[in-house]
Structure formats: structure tokens, C-alpha cells
Amino acid sequence: MxxxxxxxxxxxxLRRNVTMTIAMVLTTAISLGLVGTGLLAVRTIDRTEELYSDRVEVQVALTADVSASDTDCTQAICAAVKSRLEGTQGVESVRFENQQSAYERYQKLFAGQTLADLVRPQSLPATLRVRLSDQAAGAQAVRQAMTDQVGVHNVIDQRDVVSKLFDFLGGVRNVTFALALVQAIAALLLISNxxxxxxxxxxxxxxxxxxxxxxxxxxxxxFLIEAVVTGVIGALIAVGGLITGKFLFIDSLLSGIVSNGVVPPIEIADIIWVSPILVMIGAGIAAITGYITLRLYVRL
Amino acid sequence: MIRLERVTKLYKTSTRPALDRVSVNVERGEFVFLIGPSGSGKSTFLRLLLREDVPTKGNIFVSDLNVAKLPRRRVPRLRQRIGCVFQDFRLLPNKTVGGNVAFALEVIGKPSSTVRKVVPEVLELVGLEGKADRMPHELSGGEQQRVAMARAFVNRPLVLIADEPTGNLDPDTSQDIMLLLERINRTGTTVLMATHDHSIVDSMRRRVVELHMGQVVRDESRAVYGVGR
Known part of the structure; x- marks a missing residue:
């Protein structure tokens, strides 16, 4: 050879069909850019799940009178609730947080904001913070055990809050993958054409x-190499787009929740992790489409 | 060198066979005219030799290759042994004369050292020395056909097929092309030329195979175009 x-x-x-080549490069780039975005969303979801799995607790808030009178969970009602929780299946440990420490944590969390000044220790409930050993069934068991329990105000599963975030990230992922798929069909047809x-x-x-x-x-x-070259150029543009997107939009968009540790940031390393995947997808799809087209439509 | 054994070719769109039990044997180094009116089967004959198509029945051999039964991947090997010249030259308009000839070697993977050595030689053989850098459109019809012949011959094929090579040329230029074909034939290359040109066939006095309605109606050595025509 x-x-x-x-x-x-x-x-x-490539030079002779320059307009077609450009169209093909751009379509491939958009399609792969969306695939890349989807992959980054998946990675962020995984990271976030990791981030939360050891932090998420189920909070059992005590009623106002119990909260006010019992500062170390030694009195009958609180102790009963605590031992009941400790005996529940799927529970790893139970920690008591009285009004004062809840107040201190609150002050730290909202430091410098007007909310911090509005709150008094008495307005916050004392809580029993439950860590689960069984993430799947534990929360439900705790809820059941606490139904109609004396001294319990309510049960808050932090994962309910977090799952909203996951739903959002999952939605981003699904939408980008769906768009990527539509774009990919356009890219395939263009490559074939x-x-x-x-x-x-x-x-x-x-x-x-x-x-x-x-x-x-x-x-x-x-012909095959031509297709592969455009696929690879498309992938490289997509990677460039992801990097640009990170610095121009994503960083400022996520800056608030990232600095609070709600979601992990998207790092350049993540994009570097995604790029070879995109290049391989770009080159692979172009090669396969090109080969099938030559087989089916072109007599060589 | 070329052997057809009772070759029949039926096209789906026609009830009459394009070739009907044609048997022809051409020896190495022969010069053969293939004549006959349009639709007599000349083109089908040549297409089958090149494995552009396969016969419905019968066997075709070119040197030691059984053309009809050749697996697809071996077809290039067959075509490397056959050079082809056409009425319409089929040169690449965006390549120089030298580039056109070199292309035939490059696409079969010959190293560039060979290409550099062989291309000027063959251009000299066809009388185009010094014109390697011209573009095809700068040349006359006769010269373009010489380029095509150089391209067909550059890989030293065993067989040269010429499909009406003089069809687009004036009589004088045609004579020059025939001289060149003779010269190529003298190197030991078998030449098979399909033509309608009476005067050329008559003046050359070579073997003539005449087809009519897909059948061989005449196969004569040192013959003329037509008796009583």
C-alpha cells in the first residue's frame, strides 16, 4: 500500500467536496458534542452519588416540647425514640443533635446571610440523625418505626432532596443523549451521502x-479515510466545544452549588477522559457508515 | 493466451443471447481483429474477458486464469494482466500525461522508484518523450490515445485489448496508432482489437474474428474486413 x-x-x-465536508464535520461535531455532554452528565451523577452516599442521613425531628426540655436525649421520650431507631433494621447509627448545636450548624451554614439573624435556638428542633447501613430499605423502615411515635415531629429523608438533583442531572443526560441520537442520524446520512x-x-x-x-x-x-478524517475532525471540534462550554457557561452556572459542595465541579480531566471516547465514536461510526455505503451503493 | 469455450451470455432484458456458444482460441503474441456490426456481441466479448461480467455458460481462460470462476478478490490480478484502450481515451483530466501513466502503477502498489523509471520509458515507446508534464487537454486526439496506450502498456500486460481505439481519430492518426499497436504486439503482447474500420483491417491483413448476432461467423487468418463489402 x-x-x-x-x-x-x-x-x-476532501478539497473537491469542501462544502459537503464542512457540513459533515459540523454535524458530526454537534452530535459528538452532545454525546460528550451526556457522558459528562453521567460522570457528574456518579460523582455526586459518591459524594452523598456517606453524607446522607435520615433526620427524625423531635416535637418542640421535647426539643426544648431535653438537651442530651436522656429523658424518657427521646431515649425511647432513640432506642427504637437503633433497633430498626437497616440502621447503622443514631446521633442526637440538640437545639443548641443545630443552631450553631445553622449559623455556620448561612453565615453572613439575614436568615442567620432571624433564627433562635428555640425555633430549631432537636433531631436524631440516622445513618443507614441499608440505603435502599432503611429509610422506609425508619419512617414506619416513627409513625405515631410519641415526641416525633416529622421524618426528613435527605435523599428526597438530593434525588431532585439527581432527577435534574438525569434529565440533562437523557435530553442530551436524545438530541445526540437525532443528530447522529443526520450525521450518518450525511456521511453516507x-x-x-x-x-x-x-x-x-x-x-x-x-x-x-x-x-x-x-x-x-x-473514501473510507476521507470519512474517518471528517469524523475525527468533528470529534476534535466537539472536544474544543466542550472545553469552551466549560469555561464560558458551565463553570459560572455551577459555581454556587459547586463551592457549597452540592455537586462536584466538571474538571478539564473529565473532558480529557471524554475526548478519546468521542474520537473513537467519530472515527468508528464514519468508517462503518462509509464501508456499508461503499458496499451497498457504490460499485467499485 | 485467450480461450473461450462455447461461451453463452444471456442478458435478462433480452431474449436473444448477446453471445451464443462462442469458441475462440488466441495464441500468445497474436494480433486479432474482432469485427461485426453494432450489437453483434463485441462489447460483451471484451467485458467477459475483463470480468466486468460473467458468462451464462461456458469457460473463459486468460493465460492460466479461469475468468468466469475467478473469485472476486482475484479479479484485480486478472486485470493487471490485461491492458485496455478505448475509443474515448478515458484519461484523468486533472493529471498530467506522466501522472496519468504513473497512476496505473501507483494504484497497484508499485514503488515510486519503479514508477519514476518506467514511466519515461513507456512514454518514449509511444512517442511522447518530453510531453510528460502536459495536461491531456493540451494534446491532440492522437496524442491522447498514445497516453492511454502508454497507460495500458506500462505494466507490461500479457494482453492488450483495444476497443475501437481509432474510432475518434482521422485516418492518418489512426495509421500511427496502428503502427504503435503493431510495435506493442512485436514485444510479444497479444493484441485484441475491436473495430469497424475497414481500411485498417484491410491494410493490416491480420487474423479476423467476425461476430454476427452473437455468433462467430468467420475466423480467418490474414483476412480483410468483409468479402464483397
């Missing part, structure tokens, strides 16, 4: 090649 010959043919082909046009504009060359006994590889490879 003469590499210089194939390279020359590829270059000529471009290969056909390319083969048509070079039919004289291909005719001569067949005539003088060039092997199938020699006649087909330039």
Missing part, C-alpha cells in the same frame, strides 16, 4: 483503477 498515494487521494477528495458524492465525482479515477487492476482496498480506502 502506497501511503503517499492514498494520502494524496484523500486530500483531493458524502461518500456517494465523493465516489461519483471520482468515478473516472475509480473506473481507471478498476481497469488497471487496483485491489478493492486501493479503490475504497481513500
Amino acid at each position: 502506497r501511503a503517499d498515494f492514498v494520502a494524496r487521494e484523500v486530500f483531493t477528495g 458524502t461518500v456517494q458524492v465523493s465516489a461519483f465525482t471520482r468515478r473516472t479515477e475509480v473506473g481507471v483503477m478498476r481497469l488497471v487492476g487496483a485491489t478493492r482496498w486501493y479503490t475504497q480506502l481513500p
Whole structure:
């Protein structure tokens, strides 16, 4: 195989159909950019889940009178609730937080905000904070055990709050993947079309090649490489787009919740992790589409 | 070198066979004219030799290759042994004369050292020395056909197929092309030329195979185009 010959043919082909080539590159880039966004969303979801799995607790808030009178959970009502919780299946540990420490945590959390000044220790309930050993069934068991329990105000599963965030991230992921799929179909058709046009504009060359006994590889490879080159360029543009998007939009959009530790930030390393995947998808899909097109539609 | 054994070719769109039990044997180094009116089967004959198509029945051999039974991947090997020239030259308009000839070697993977050595040689053989850098549109019809012949011959094929190579040329230029074909034939290359040109066939006095309605109606050595025509 003469590499210089194939390279020359590829270059000529790309230049000759330059408008088609650009269309193909852009469609591929958008499609892969969306795939990349989806992959980053998946990664963020995984990271966030990790972040929360050891922090999420179920809070059992005590009624106002119990909260006010009992500061170390030694009195009958609180102790009963606590031992009941400790005996519940799926519970790892139970920790008591009295009004004063709740107040201190609150002050720290909302430091510098007017909310912090409005709150008095008495307005916050004392809570029993439950860590689960069984993340799946534990919360339900706690809820059941606390139903109609004397001294209990309500039960808050922090995961209910967090799951809203997961739902949002999951939604982002699903939408981007769906858009990526639609774009991918457009990209496939464009690749197929471009290969056909390319083969048509070079039919004289291909005719001569067949005539003088060039092997199938020699006649087909330039077209395949052309498709792969555009696929790879598309992927690289997509990666560039992701990096630009990170610095221009995502960073400022997420800055608040990232600095509070609600979600992990999207790092350059994440995008570097995504890029080879995008390049492989771009090159692979272009090659497969090109090959099938040549087989089905183009007589070489 | 070329052997057809009772070759029949039926096209789906026609009830009459394009070739009907055609048997022809061409020896190595022969020069054969294939004549006959349009639709007599000349083109089908040549297409089958090149494995552009397969016969409905019968066997075809080119050198030691059983053309009809050749697996697809071996078809290039067959075509590398056959050079082809056409009425319409089929040159690549965006390549120079030298580039056109070199292309035939490049696409079968010949190293560039070979290409650099062989292309000027063959251009000299066809009388185009010094014109390697011209573009095809700068050349006359006769010169373009010489380029096509150089391209067909550059890989030293065993067989040269010429499909009405003089069809677009004036009589004088046609004579030059025939001289060149003779010269190629003298190197030991078998030449098979399909033509309608009476005067050329008559002046060359070579073997003539005449097809009519898909059948061989005449196969004569040192013959003329037509008796009583």
C-alpha cells in the first residue's frame, strides 16, 4: 500500500467536496458534542452519588416540647425514640443533635446571610440523625418505626432532596443523549451521502483503477479515510466545544452549588477522559457508515 | 493466451443471447481483429474477458486464469494482466500525461522508484518523450490515445485489448496508432482489437474474428474486413 498515494487521494477528495465536508464535520461535531455532554452528565451523577452516599442521613425531628426540655436525649421520650431507631433494621447509627448545636450548624451554614439573624435556638428542633447501613430499605423502615411515635415531629429523608438533583442531572443526560441520537442520524446520512458524492465525482479515477487492476482496498480506502478524517475532525471540534462550554457557561452556572459542595465541579480531566471516547465514536461510526455505503451503493 | 469455450451470455432484458456458444482460441503474441456490426456481441466479448461480467455458460481462460470462476478478490490480478484502450481515451483530466501513466502503477502498489523509471520509458515507446508534464487537454486526439496506450502498456500486460481505439481519430492518426499497436504486439503482447474500420483491417491483413448476432461467423487468418463489402 502506497501511503503517499492514498494520502494524496484523500486530500483531493476532501478539497473537491469542501462544502459537503464542512457540513459533515459540523454535524458530526454537534452530535459528538452532545454525546460528550451526556457522558459528562453521567460522570457528574456518579460523582455526586459518591459524594452523598456517606453524607446522607435520615433526620427524625423531635416535637418542640421535647426539643426544648431535653438537651442530651436522656429523658424518657427521646431515649425511647432513640432506642427504637437503633433497633430498626437497616440502621447503622443514631446521633442526637440538640437545639443548641443545630443552631450553631445553622449559623455556620448561612453565615453572613439575614436568615442567620432571624433564627433562635428555640425555633430549631432537636433531631436524631440516622445513618443507614441499608440505603435502599432503611429509610422506609425508619419512617414506619416513627409513625405515631410519641415526641416525633416529622421524618426528613435527605435523599428526597438530593434525588431532585439527581432527577435534574438525569434529565440533562437523557435530553442530551436524545438530541445526540437525532443528530447522529443526520450525521450518518450525511456521511453516507458524502461518500456517494465523493465516489461519483471520482468515478473516472475509480473506473481507471478498476481497469488497471487496483485491489478493492486501493479503490475504497481513500473514501473510507476521507470519512474517518471528517469524523475525527468533528470529534476534535466537539472536544474544543466542550472545553469552551466549560469555561464560558458551565463553570459560572455551577459555581454556587459547586463551592457549597452540592455537586462536584466538571474538571478539564473529565473532558480529557471524554475526548478519546468521542474520537473513537467519530472515527468508528464514519468508517462503518462509509464501508456499508461503499458496499451497498457504490460499485467499485 | 485467450480461450473461450462455447461461451453463452444471456442478458435478462433480452431474449436473444448477446453471445451464443462462442469458441475462440488466441495464441500468445497474436494480433486479432474482432469485427461485426453494432450489437453483434463485441462489447460483451471484451467485458467477459475483463470480468466486468460473467458468462451464462461456458469457460473463459486468460493465460492460466479461469475468468468466469475467478473469485472476486482475484479479479484485480486478472486485470493487471490485461491492458485496455478505448475509443474515448478515458484519461484523468486533472493529471498530467506522466501522472496519468504513473497512476496505473501507483494504484497497484508499485514503488515510486519503479514508477519514476518506467514511466519515461513507456512514454518514449509511444512517442511522447518530453510531453510528460502536459495536461491531456493540451494534446491532440492522437496524442491522447498514445497516453492511454502508454497507460495500458506500462505494466507490461500479457494482453492488450483495444476497443475501437481509432474510432475518434482521422485516418492518418489512426495509421500511427496502428503502427504503435503493431510495435506493442512485436514485444510479444497479444493484441485484441475491436473495430469497424475497414481500411485498417484491410491494410493490416491480420487474423479476423467476425461476430454476427452473437455468433462467430468467420475466423480467418490474414483476412480483410468483409468479402464483397
